[in-house]
Amino acid sequence: MRLRILVAFAALFGTFLIATPAEAAATYRGDSDHVQRIRATTTPGIAKITHTGDGYFSVWGLDRSGKQQQLLANRVGAYKGTAVYNAGTGNGLAALKIGADGPWTIQLLPLSKARSWSATTSGGTDDVLRLSRPSRGFHTLRIRHTGDGYFSVWALDGRGRRSNLLANKVGAYKGSVSLPAGTQYAVIGSDGPWSIVRR
Template identity: 30%
Template sequence: MSPSRTLPSAAQRSRSLRLLGSGVAGTLATLVLLSGCGAVPASSEGEDQVANPPVAAAEAEPIEEDSAGHTSTGSEDSEDSADSAPATSAEAEPAETTSDPAAEKTTPEPAEPQSFSGTGAEVVILEPLGEDFFFATVTHDGSRNVALWSVDENGQDLDLMVNQIGTYEGQVALNFREDPAAIRVEADGNWTIDLVPLSDAPRWDGESAYEGTGDSIVLVGDVADGLTPVTLTHDGERNFAIWAWGESYPDLIVNDIGAYDGTTLLPDGSVALQVSADGNWSIAKN
């Protein structure tokens, strides 16, 4: 089940984050060129204009008189014959309609989850992600730095998805803002990358506190309605940051180092939380 609100559509991702989409889920006008308006060109000078021939006046029919002194004309006979003749009219036949399969709209197939694994530095090429939103579950068992960059079709870095020392396991946003064509990996150990549809992410309903560990993606559709104070905690030693993704933003609602315990506002219309943490963390409505 996807949240009621959606992130922006794929056409809007390069501007700012479509949950789903959304929402995704959310939305471009198409200009239609009109041709053949049916205007009749004016005749050029010097051309002969053909006038419609005048309608000839009907000649008067002779008046006949019978023995009783009554008069009649030939038009009466024609009227009688016209009345006696059955009226005929061409009935319009219904126009046959033919369906054009090429013109029919089809629902795009959802993108399939993708999985990759390797050792050390490598570049993985992604299959097109279409209109769906994905996050990545990443693991690494090395002892030195592991870093992942999303890369566009021109080979330019888009986002630094992961940057940690040693072993790592976490969930990170993939195409919330832009569609990457590849992921560039720097590592000294074995690693895995699993792309997961955003609709399959864990969900917080706002009823009780939600607890997580490390980097996480959490759906929060319908939790924030107007002013929504939330209390956040973190017991790690390094950076603790949370971005609230919605239809036209992400909002950085907390950004601190080490242990944290504080209250802030969850933006109205938030769809998903992107959490960066190295310890245990929690979020609860006040």
């Protein structure tokens, strides 16, 4: 009997260890406006988001007091993209506030699950890129964007915290910028095709 109790306790304790906010994956679904409580966390991570409605769609991250802190998605019509949460200063993420007129999904994942950042990387929407380790030495990025809306590229350090705003433009963009040493992630905000060449 005592052995069974110990085994059960070990299994339960192991579950708590595995299900930490920084490591666990969670998927939420719906088809209309919704507020989804989650296990509160201040650890940076990514949110993979889809929406197939025709109207306005938004996802806000709420803190423990219910205040809107992080805008994760903001689009009219169908949407598929990846956003980062808890990358800046703030009170962390405790809930998701979704505004939608059609089916949506949100998958929360560790930052380590972001898309691998190759020498030449392209996309067509919001995304998060990951280097295998923080950058060292002097590197540059050649960045292009051909969308009509707001476009931005943020550099994040190895802890997943925002360090530098590398691009910030409405409409088409073409430029070359330096990559800050210590960068491990890039967060792209985009409504159209983009490419980044790392040298």
